[in-house]
Amino acid sequence: MPEKPLLFTPLELPGVTAKNRIVVSPMCQYAAVDGVATEWHFAHHHRFAVGGAGIGFVEATGVEARGRITPGCTGIWTDAQVPALAEIAKIYRDHGALSGIQIAHAGRKASAQRPWHGSGPLSTADEARGDIAWQPVGPSSEAVSAGWPAPHPLSVDEIRDLVGKWADAARRALAAGFDIVEIHGAHGYLIHSFLSPLSNRRNDAYGGDLNRRMRFALEVTEAVRAVWPKDRPLFYRTSAVDGIDGGVTIEDTVALAKALKARGVDVIDCSSGGLRGSSTLATGRARPKLGFQVPYAERVRREADIKTMAVGLIVDAAQAEEILERKQADLIALARELLYNPFWPLHAAQALGADAEFAAWPEQYGWYLTRRAKALALPEAAD
Numbered sequence: 001m002p003e004k005p006l007l008f009t010p011l012e013l014p015g016v017t018a019k020n021r022i023v024v025s026p027m028c029q030y031a032a033v034d035g036v037a038t039e040w041h042f043a044h045h046h047r048f049a050v051g052g053a054g055i056g057f058v059e060a061t062g063v064e065a066r067g068r069i070t071p072g073c074t075g076i077w078t079d080a081q082v083p084a085l086a087e088i089a090k091i092y093r094d095h096g097a098l099s100g101i102q103i104a105h106a107g108r109k110a111s112a113q114r115p116w117h118g119s120g121p122l123s124t125a126d127e128a129r130g131d132i133a134w135q136p137v138g139p140s141s142e143a144v145s146a147g148w149p150a151p152h153p154l155s156v157d158e159i160r161d162l163v164g165k166w167a168d169a170a171r172r173a174l175a176a177g178f179d180i181v182e183i184h185g186a187h188g189y190l191i192h193s194f195l196s197p198l199s200n201r202r203n204d205a206y207g208g209d210l211n212r213r214m215r216f217a218l219e220v221t222e223a224v225r226a227v228w229p230k231d232r233p234l235f236y237r238t239s240a241v242d243g244i245d246g247g248v249t250i251e252d253t254v255a256l257a258k259a260l261k262a263r264g265v266d267v268i269d270c271s272s273g274g275l276r277g278s279s280t281l282a283t284g285r286a287r288p289k290l291g292f293q294v295p296y297a298e299r300v301r302r303e304a305d306i307k308t309m310a311v312g313l314i315v316d317a318a319q320a321e322e323i324l325e326r327k328q329a330d331l332i333a334l335a336r337e338l339l340y341n342p343f344w345p346l347h348a349a350q351a352l353g354a355d356a357e358f359a360a361w362p363e364q365y366g367w368y369l370t371r372r373a374k375a376l377a378l379p380e381a382a383d
């Protein structure tokens, strides 16, 4: 192990430095009202900021109302949504962490139920709860899978209009004070559905060969980069493989990553799956191997020569450190592990020998925990 664990070595990004390599992966909370983040979101992000993450991402946030996954998803399509997002950016800033927001459009997977209501398409049965279905859009009229509505296929004019909404979202992200924007190009949502030949049946400039299927992703990226300052990093989340015959392959993703790099993307966040259902490959029927998406981050990093973020079933400090040591990725994103233990970064620093004395903890906690540790190490008092 190097003298200072790589997990706790700062990472320089354009214009900003992450204090460590641990990232709060974007996580929908389904707790927004009219797309506006609520007290729940503040508590959720406070936990991770106090827990020592280097970068915290706000969940998939819709660039337009019909681009939300569920009625409870956050949005960034009006200025009224900015103040609550600014509050989240401030939470991370106050704890010396960078803040990011994932801007997104759910495409044909929009108008869905919250996970605990079934994750299926909204129907009249959901109206009693106040959840009213809307018409999803997509590259073609191909539905997600049986039982899902056929999306409205976007016209070229509608695509142009939508690209502008991504740029507007990036402008609002800047106004909210975020350090990083991540474009959500994964999990079967709109951008991914343009990329995959299994969901894009167009035969115009936006469909056909890989270059045409990449066009929407690249136009969105160019539009966002044009308004997102050069001294703030731009991330892009990809589903590196569809995991379905005839779908997106890792070779496609390497080609995409090269094109994204040429357009000013700084980090590729390597997830996978999600094209035909609610779940991603991280949540299928059998448990994948720990760190099963890490090889995608490694391959994209090596072949496209760009920084990558690894995510998916990364659960302990030694595993995370090894990913960095083996140069498979530059950043480690955690989702469910942080729900389980928001203090994971502080615990990891101790496990890797980077914080013997609780010095990294907020002093309100560290002062007591140092003394608690000493007390626990004493021999037990006789009765």
Ligand SMILES: Cc1cc2nc3c(=O)[nH]c(=O)nc-3n(C[C@H](O)[C@H](O)[C@H](O)COP(=O)(O)O)c2cc1C
Binding pocket: 025, 026, 027, 028, 029, 059, 060, 102, 184, 186, 187, 237, 271, 282, 311, 312, 313, 314, 333, 334, 335, 336, 337
């Ligand atoms: C509650 C929850 C919400 C999620 N929401 C998003 C999201 O908004 N955007 C996204 O790209 N991935 C989302 N994901 C996927 C995670 O970011 C992550 O890629 C996945 O859970 C695998 O990492 P893990 O094994 O550490 O949980 C979500 C996952 C969870 C558990």
